[in-house]
Amino acid sequence: MSELNGVETPIEQLLPHRPPFLFVEKLIRADEEGTEGVYTYTPDTWFFKGHFPTYPVVPGVILVETMAQCGGAGLVATGKVQQGELFLLIGVDKAKFRRQVRPGDTVRLVITNDKVTSRVAKLSGKCYVGEDLAAEAEFSCMLVPKEKVGI
Numbered sequence: 300m301s302e303l304n305g306v307e308t309p310i311e312q313l314l315p316h317r318p319p320f321l322f323v324e325k326l327i328r329a330d331e332e333g334t335e336g337v338y339t340y341t342p343d344t345w346f347f348k349g350h351f352p353t354y355p356v357v358p359g360v361i362l363v364e365t366m367a368q369c370g371g372a373g374l375v376a377t378g379k380v381q382q383g384e385l386f387l388l389i390g391v392d393k394a395k396f397r398r399q400v401r402p403g404d405t406v407r408l409v410i411t412n413d414k415v416t417s418r419v420a421k422l423s424g425k426c427y428v429g430e431d432l433a434a435e436a437e438f439s440c441m442l443v444p445k446e447k448v449g450i
Contacts, residue, residue: 313372315385319345322365323372323408333411333422334373338365342402357400362434363391366424370410371440379415383445386420394436404428418442 310323328335340347340357347355367388374380400406407427414421419441426434 313375314368316368323368326372326376329373329376334369336369336408337405339405347402355402359396362426363436366408367438369408370422380442385443385448386440389441390439392437396434398431398433400428400433
């Protein structure tokens, strides 16, 4: 659930993703500049069973997906993108993974809207665990109107 401008909005109303592939719990801030949100990777998160099971860590691609979902939710929350539009990840640049994210860690996501048009959103993001930078990346998403996909 996210409370922006005094209105609580379930994340499921902002994103088409659903568990077990929904990686945003709450938006803290969403405005013209960007979005801030949080997500906790619980010890029972599905991929930990097979991704280094004796030393589980969140895969880097999941951290990028988490940033993209947070950015997309923020774009919908601010009205920059229509609710129900699909965000299809089309590019990732300058991804760096600086700290492992482990079971039980909560990531704070800080996303910047670099350029948003009616067709493409270019964003950059950072994941923090506490005050430690865990990951960062620039990414682009193609925006597909819901009419084209029947949503």
